[in-house]
Amino acid sequence: MTQAAAPIATDKAVATSGLRRAGQFLMALPLSGMIGLGIVVFWLLTAVFGPMLAPYAPGAIVASDVFDPFSARNLLGSDYLGRDVLSRLLHGARYTVGLAFAAALLASITGTGLALTAAVSGRWIDEVMSRMMDALISIPSKIFALVMVAAFGSSVPLLLLIAAITYVPGAYRIARSLAVNLNQMEYVQVAVARGEGRVYISCAEVLPNMIHPMLTDFGMRFVFAVLLLSGMSFLGLGVQPPDADLGSLVRENISGLGEGAPALIMPAIAIATLTVGVNLFIDSLSRSRRTMGEV
């Protein structure tokens, strides 16, 4: 009996210590960080479950009038065609959060992978790769997106690709400087002296020590991607109808500006809370590493 019970007890102990650690982490956050974390969690849940909670289909015309104010039937009013704003917002959030998340993830993983390769490879590969990244980083993100959309026409996979490519160089730069510094550490030198292979050194010695800063960087990439993608949609060059992300919702309801319609204001506020929330959370995580520009 005691033998059978022991592993369960340790499991429980691990779980509680994990919980306690999470609790300590939460308590250590400043107020702004907690608010930020709350907003981030809220939007992640909305992106996952939002479409299931939507009271109407996003394309259904349900209100008798356009640009209705808040009402019991349409909680956030109706849009320029008389569709339910809340339902469209819940569907749109999935595009905005999902696309930006996927793009940031792709950019961070690719950037880190390339940086690790550059750091352990010879000087030549490092030099060539860094020059290429310098060139890519010198094309402002919106300009790059405009050229890509002009060449290939806008589509969701292309937008994902654009946002991912745009933010690879920034992730690469940070990851490379981290990797180069880590390579000088004694424990890596010991691993080299032991005769470990490059792949082992990259993955087992260097990578685990880069994860924290790279996660913070991932959050910044996410914010940039949200701003870029919703900006493109706002220009009418992003997600195309009938699909709509939050930026498209602002664009299509811009004629409600004169009336101050919730159909216009709500999606705009949604984007702002999302990006500000992530920013607050990340900032409270790393007070030392400031956002030094959109790289």
Place this chain on the structure above:
Amino acid sequence: MKTTLVLIARRLGTAVVTLLLVSVVVFTISSLLPGDAAEETLGRNATPEAVAALRTKLGLDQPAHLRYLHWLGGLLSGNPGQSMANNLPVKDVIASRLPKSLLLAGLTTIVSVPLALLIGILSAMYRGSMLDRVLSLVTLSMVAVPEFLVATVAVLVFAVNLRWLPALTIVPENATLGEFLSAYAMPVMTLCFVIVAQMARMTRAAMIDQIGQPYVEMAILKGVRPARAVLTHVLPNAVGPIVNAVALSLSYLLGGAIIVETIFNYPGIASLMVDAVTSRDMPLLQACAMIFCLAYLLLVLVADICAILGNPRLRNQ
């Protein structure tokens, strides 16, 4: 001095190489079109002979690297081709729009730089105080707000509700100073919003970096008042990093201008570029893209050179 010059020369060289690489990227993407300009211009019903003839005329039958060199030569000699949408030389179309964008950028710079420096220096001087914490929270949030939200709210408040300012930026021919200012108030305000926040945060960081140095502690220890220590001891040494921060933040103008010019219907080069995307006017688009990349590279170059010049270790060599 010699080391500084060598560093700057090397930095200039890198900038030229980067610009060339950028032009390769821009050209490659924009000529990967499934169809080409000849088919686009003549429409679907054109005979193959007509398409072939136009292709020869536009030089599209040549291999890609020759077309690239031709295009690059055109750019360098100031003649980047014909606009496909209205058949005017790209040079003329851009020449009519570029000064307007530069004016907008100039006004934004004049407003944003002093404001940002004031916020940045104040919060660095009173680091950790309530003022600093509030300013830091405000600027942190401002950085993350999309330009189109700021512009929409600004229009809603100042044009729709208060009726103080016009919603579109149209400046009459002989505008008085008042008309001029009220026309530009909202676009400039929108552009400043994000840039001021960015610049103030970077200025604060640059100042705090200097305040931590031993020479400041020395000055304080010998009895210099804090305000004087910051203004006469720290500030001169922080000029390099601050100008660096200002130049980097101004590069945000480029992205912001695209949204702002579109919203306020401002006839600048950014809205021209958006139009070029919608009409798939590739020669115009390529030229606009290169102008933006050049502007960005110049700002980063200025930032880097200021960082080199501002490094006291290099100054006296």
